[in-house]
Amino acid sequence: MEIDGKLRSTEPLLLDYIANLCSTLLVVPDPPESGVLYLARGLLNVLQTYAWDFNSDAKVKAYLSILSLLSAMAQETYAYHITGVDSDDRLYGNDPKFLAELQKLSDTILGEVLQQLHELADVPQRQGALAVALLGVGIVHGDLADAKFATLLANLWALALKTGGTDSRLLSRHATYLRRQKAAGRAIADELIQRL
Secondary structure (H helix, E strand, C coil), rough: CCCEECCCCCCCHHHHHHHHHHHHHHCCCCCCCCCHHHHHHHHHHHHHHHCCCCCCCCHHHHHHHHHHHHHCCCCCCCCCCCHHHHCCHHHHHHHCHHHHHHHHHHHHHHHHHHHHHHCCCCCCCHHHHHHHHHHHHHHHHCCCCHHHHHHHHHHHHHHHHHCCCHHHHHHHHHHHHHHHHHCCCCCCCCCHCCCC
């Protein structure tokens, strides 16, 4: 896209659109004849076929938006609704099958993000920045009491420190947040707190 006479990537605009679309998808119910997570899977399928810039981390950032959406969808009651629209929280509630589908799709996306992190081993600053981004999503949306997930977050933390180029103030804020959450009684695996 040309802006002010210069060619610019449209991926930042696309990322904004995807984040907004995910916010909308939270309250839009899936068509009953299509099954659960139909709309989220449709978005994911489109993102997988899109021709992403190889030197950009936009695809991973889009996946992180979808992980945030799936986490919000796992809540018993959604943070917001549209009057007169029964969102998936009202249709499925905490149905075990619905939660299992959310977990399965989340695991798939997380696997894609981790694969991208692995592929960026030769570009440590990008790898570190994405590790911090995934760490932030994991801290806010993940099950911090799960030992396996806490280990993943601790490893992301170590990767971010090892690769350098990450904002140490952001890591410090993450650590402060986790310690405050632990002090407030949130279930957080001890290993994660110890490795900060």
